[in-house]
Amino acid sequence: MEDKLHSDGNILFFNKDYISEFIYGGIDGAITTFAVVAGAAGANLSISVVIILGFANLIADGFSMSVGNYFSTKAEQDTYEKNKAVEYWEIENMREKEIEEIREIYQKKGFEGELLNRVVEVIISNKDVWVDTMMKEELEMSRDERTPFKTAGMTFLSFVTIGLIPLLAYLFAILNILEPSNLFLVSCILTGIALAIVGSFKSIVTNKNKLVGIMETLFLGGIAAFLAYYVGAVLEKIFT
Amino acid sequence: MEDKLHSDGNILFFNKDYISEFIYGGIDGAITTFAVVAGAAGANLSISVVIILGFANLIADGFSMSVGNYFSTKAEQDTYEKNKAVEYWEIENMREKEIEEIREIYQKKGFEGELLNRVVEVIISNKDVWVDTMMKEELEMSRDERTPFKTAGMTFLSFVTIGLIPLLAYLFAILNILEPSNLFLVSCILTGIALAIVGSFKSIVTNKNKLVGIMETLFLGGIAAFLAYYVGAVLEKIFT
Numbered sequence: 001m002e003d004k005l006h007s008d009g010n011i012l013f014f015n016k017d018y019i020s021e022f023i024y025g026g027i028d029g030a031i032t033t034f035a036v037v038a039g040a041a042g043a044n045l046s047i048s049v050v051i052i053l054g055f056a057n058l059i060a061d062g063f064s065m066s067v068g069n070y071f072s073t074k075a076e077q078d079t080y081e082k083n084k085a086v087e088y089w090e091i092e093n094m095r096e097k098e099i100e101e102i103r104e105i106y107q108k109k110g111f112e113g114e115l116l117n118r119v120v121e122v123i124i125s126n127k128d129v130w131v132d133t134m135m136k137e138e139l140e141m142s143r144d145e146r147t148p149f150k151t152a153g154m155t156f157l158s159f160v161t162i163g164l165i166p167l168l169a170y171l172f173a174i175l176n177i178l179e180p181s182n183l184f185l186v187s188c189i190l191t192g193i194a195l196a197i198v199g200s201f202k203s204i205v206t207n208k209n210k211l212v213g214i215m216e217t218l219f220l221g222g223i224a225a226f227l228a229y230y231v232g233a234v235l236e237k238i239f240t
Numbered sequence: 241m242e243d244k245l246h247s248d249g250n251i252l253f254f255n256k257d258y259i260s261e262f263i264y265g266g267i268d269g270a271i272t273t274f275a276v277v278a279g280a281a282g283a284n285l286s287i288s289v290v291i292i293l294g295f296a297n298l299i300a301d302g303f304s305m306s307v308g309n310y311f312s313t314k315a316e317q318d319t320y321e322k323n324k325a326v327e328y329w330e331i332e333n334m335r336e337k338e339i340e341e342i343r344e345i346y347q348k349k350g351f352e353g354e355l356l357n358r359v360v361e362v363i364i365s366n367k368d369v370w371v372d373t374m375m376k377e378e379l380e381m382s383r384d385e386r387t388p389f390k391t392a393g394m395t396f397l398s399f400v401t402i403g404l405i406p407l408l409a410y411l412f413a414i415l416n417i418l419e420p421s422n423l424f425l426v427s428c429i430l431t432g433i434a435l436a437i438v439g440s441f442k443s444i445v446t447n448k449n450k451l452v453g454i455m456e457t458l459f460l461g462g463i464a465a466f467l468a469y470y471v472g473a474v475l476e477k478i479f480t
Contacts (some may be wrong), residue, residue: 016319019315019316019319020312020313020315020316021312023308023311023312023315024308024309024311024312025308026308027304027307027308027311028304028305028307028308031304031307031308032300032301032304035300035301035304056471059467059471060272060275060464060467060468060471061272061275061301061468063463063464063467063468064267064268064271064272064275064461064464064465064467064468065268065305067267067268067271067460067461067463067464068263068264068265068266068267068268068271069264070460071263071264071267071438071439071442071456071457071460072260072261072263072264073260075259075260075263075442075445075446076259076260078446078447078448079256079259079445079446081446082446082447085447109362109363109366109369109373110362110363110365110366110369111359111362115355115358115359115362118355119351119355119359122349122350122351122355123349123350125350126349126350129349129350133349136376136377136382137376140382140383141382142376142380142381142382143380145380198311199311202311202315205315205319206315206318206319206321206322207318207322207325208318216311217311220307220310220311221304221307223303223307224300224303224304224307225304227299227300227303227304228300228301228303228304231296231299231300
């Protein structure tokens with residue numbers, strides 16, 4: 001076990017810092033593509049139309065999710081910066097209260113008496129160290145150093161790559177690699193494989209049992225896919 | 241300016257801890273619903289079919305996004321726990337190296353000489369404090385205390401609530417509140433309003449300029465909506 005075991009390492013081609021985006025985008029991509037394929041299959045649309053709808057969905061939905069991710073990551077960082085600005089304001093304008101907070105933080109760490117006084121003195125002698133301590137210890141906030149542009153890009157990449165898998169059956173069929181029978185069944189299996197890939201990566205990175213990781217992703221992902229498939233049919237029956 | 245200005249407060253009915261989920265789900269919800277409405281309008285489908293497709297999409301896509309969020313939040317927390325376990329292992333098995341790291345951390349804070357020695361002694365006298373220091377200072381990681389179930393729930397709620405807005409024109413029309421003409425135009429405006437609501441909340445929480453927040457959300461959200469609308473049409477022209 002070395003430091004590279006920590007989250008700053010790479011696994012295969014894959015930067016672990018973006019595992020959260022990979023999982024989020026991948027699961028959503030696989031399920032929504034499956035929903036499109038299922039809907040198209042239910043309506044007996046031709047293979048080429050399924051592929052068109054599938055790709056249109058991949059690009060549009062992947063992009064809209066990435067825009068959501070971009071603003072979400074940015075808002076978290078802005079919230080961090082806002083809190084930091086509040087802390088700088090507080091150590092200027094509520095100095096005594098903030099000194100007391102530093103004292104309490106280091107008391108909890110086991111410091112006392114004269115040593116505690118001297119530690120507090122050093123911390124508050126540098127405003128950046130003081131604020132940094134408040135951010136980490138009082139607010140328990142860490143700055144996300146990743147750029148929103150990169151987290152959004154990883155979301156898109158993952159959405160499109162994993163989301164493409166349920167479509168492969170139809171792609172292979174139109175290229176005459178696969179017989180155009182039972183395509184929907186093959187696509188169901190491919191969706192399962194896509195979810196299993198995400199679940200398995202998830203387990204590698206988080207060091208959890210791989211089988212459990214795959215099973216829980218398949219289970220919840222399966223419910224979502226089922227819902228996506230049937231909710232349209234049910235609503236249609238009720239309303240028409 | 242008081243401590244309630246920090247991110248643990250509430251704003252209106254709205255818990256700030258979930259601003260990230262609100263933005264992510266809301267933007268994706270508004271854009272994908274708009275894409276459904278736009279597609280349906282382009283195909284001259286009846287108002288009731290637009291509503292059916294819209295609701296089906298809201299529930300299915302909202303659920304699939306929530307499943308993605310659930311696993312993504314959980315994976316981040318598991319990654320934190322894994323790193324923490326590695327740190328506990330390291331202070332047992334690479335004790336000297338880890339002591340040196342604590343020394344460097346406190347040196348950077350401005351401690352030196354005898355005081356530095358005594359600070360290091362106190363920190364390493366308690367394994368929990370020691371590991372906690374490594375997590376915050378070396379790895380700059382904070383534990384996300386929110387349950388994955390709640391972040392997924394907020395994502396769903398936000399997706400459905402904000403995503404419903406572009407559909408309102410068709411709902412009002414079927415309830416005879418609105419004339420069934422220009423529904424698509426009204427829906428475009430409503431999508432803009434939905435994105436503006438998200439952008440404006442974003443600005444309130446992050447303390448940024450409100451107009452800039454609304455404009456940037458409208459701009460990128462508008463591109464995504466435009467893409468969602470046209471990508472199907474273009475692909476269809478190429479492939480058929």
